[in-house]
Amino acid sequence: MHSINIQPQEVFQALADPTRIRIARLLAHTGEEACLCELVDSLMEPQYKLSRHLKILRQAGLLSAVKDGRWVYHRLVQGVPHLDRLYDMLKTLPDSDNLFANDLVNFRNRMCLREGGRCRVGIQTKILAVEGE
Amino acid sequence: MHSINIQPQEVFQALADPTRIRIARLLAHTGEEACLCELVDSLMEPQYKLSRHLKILRQAGLLSAVKDGRWVYHRLVQGVPHLDRLYDMLKTLPDSDNLFANDLVNFRNRMCLREGGRCRVGIQTKILAVEGE
DNA sequence: CGCATAGTTGCATTATAATGCAACTATGCA
DNA sequence: TGCATAGTTGCATTATAATGCAACTATGCG
Numbered sequence: 001m002h003s004i005n006i007q008p009q010e011v012f013q014a015l016a017d018p019t020r021i022r023i024a025r026l027l028a029h030t031g032e033e034a035c036l037c038e039l040v041d042s043l044m045e046p047q048y049k050l051s052r053h054l055k056i057l058r059q060a061g062l063l064s065a066v067k068d069g070r071w072v073y074h075r076l077v078q079g080v081p082h083l084d085r086l087y088d089m090l091k092t093l094p095d096s097d098n099l100f101a102n103d104l105v106n107f108r109n110r111m112c113l114r115e116g117g118r119c120r121v122g123i124q125t126k127i128l129a130v131e132g133e
Numbered sequence: 134m135h136s137i138n139i140q141p142q143e144v145f146q147a148l149a150d151p152t153r154i155r156i157a158r159l160l161a162h163t164g165e166e167a168c169l170c171e172l173v174d175s176l177m178e179p180q181y182k183l184s185r186h187l188k189i190l191r192q193a194g195l196l197s198a199v200k201d202g203r204w205v206y207h208r209l210v211q212g213v214p215h216l217d218r219l220y221d222m223l224k225t226l227p228d229s230d231n232l233f234a235n236d237l238v239n240f241r242n243r244m245c246l247r248e249g250g251r252c253r254v255g256i257q258t259k260i261l262a263v264e265g266e
Numbered sequence: 267c268g269c270a271t272a273g274t275t276g277c278a279t280t281a282t283a284a285t286g287c288a289a290c291t292a293t294g295c296a
Numbered sequence: 297t298g299c300a301t302a303g304t305t306g307c308a309t310t311a312t313a314a315t316g317c318a319a320c321t322a323t324g325c326g
Contacts (some may be wrong), residue, residue, distance in 0.1 A: 008226050013149035017314080018142045036273060049315075051273060070272045070323050082225040089218035093141050122271060129271075130318090150284080169303060182285075184304060189283095203293050203302045255301060262301075263288090 006061040011086070014060030019045060020053045021090075024062065024076070025100055026107050028087040033066075033075035034107070037123040042107040046128050062086075071119050139194040144219070147193030152178060153186045154223075157195065157209070158233055159240050161220040166199075166208035167240070170256040175240040179261050195219075204252050 015021055022043055027034065036054065040047050054074055057063040062083065066073045077083060095101055113121050123129040148154055155176055160167065169187065173180050187207055190196040195216065196207045210216060228234055246254045256262040 007151070008154050009149055009151045012145045012154070013313095016142055016146035016149045018140070019314095021141050021145070037271095046316080047273070048275085048317090052275085052314085055274080067322095072273070082222050082227070085218060085222035085225050089215050089222060092215040092218050094215070119272095129273095146283095152284095170301095179286080180303070181287090181305085184302095185284085188304085200292095205303070252302095262303095 008082075010060050011062065011083070014057050014062055015086075017053065017056075019043070019049070020057055021093075022100070022103055023050070023053060023057065024087075025090050025093065026103055027063075027074070027076045028090040029100075029104065030107065032107075032111065033073040034111075035071040035073050035119045037071070037121075037129075038107070038110050038119055039074075040128050041110045041124045042103055044106070044125060044128065047123065047130070068118065141215075143193050144195065144216070147190050147195055148219075150186065150189075152176070152182070153190055154226075155233070155236055156183070156186060156190065157220075158223050158226065159236055160196075160207070160209045161223040162233075162237065163240065165240075165244065166206040167244075168204040168206050168252045170204070170254075170262075171240070171243050171252055172207075173261050174243045174257045175236055177239070177258065177261065180256065180263070201251065 015024060023039060026042065036047060036051055039050050043050065054063060058065055061077060061080070063074045064077050076087060110124070113119070148157060156172060159172075159175065169180060169184055172183050176183065187196060191198055194210060194213070197210050199206045209220060243257070246252075
């Protein structure tokens, strides 16, 4: 994931999807790192779907991933000038239908389940794991 | 072109193309407005191609267009908070291969052909008009 | 060891997007 | 009035991308 090799259009392409914007907005707004199951419970989207979107964000140099046991924590890559400005832009986006506000509430509630700053409970919305009903 | 109806992913999608990034970077960096033939001579891309890319940028709320005789002048829409931050990001993008620097030189040279602040000469690179050879 | 579960990925399907060609409209000028 | 030219767009082709399903790997815990 060397940002030096990533073309600008790849960065914009990575954010040219509503689900990936939801992920990036959550992380930009909270400054948090999150594992896949926390994002599944926050965005209410299938695990496999978010896993693939996270991969795209990683390949675009926007996210870094750190594995910790069964969990993989994702966070926005900091310190790259144009990316830091991109995060500023994400934080300034309008939220006319309060959809992001809803994601944010879910995310904060989900983060309350952490123990010692780590996710320990797994996917709470069981229907979103493995198969969607 | 009411930016209120435009979703964030449409903005990023509009910039998820190298040619459209070249256009947006030129306008963000120079703060200028430009007509199609000036962009054709600066980017050295076919007229019909740039015309379509300009339309996509307009539909995403990034560009406004003003017609003046045969010429249509395009400029970045100003005063929208998240768009202004996007332009900041564009101005911060790296240019490792100096491709943007080259576009900028061509653009500035082309702007020297203006008379009274208006484009009056038409497409200089004739091969890029109507048909590409 | 063996199960539960966090996370990943191949495949098929469907939708979207970029491009070149060529025909089109619109406008100024001789 | 007719031509040159700035700019737009329909069409066909090709490439790329999003999704659901299902099978897969990896790791902790009893």
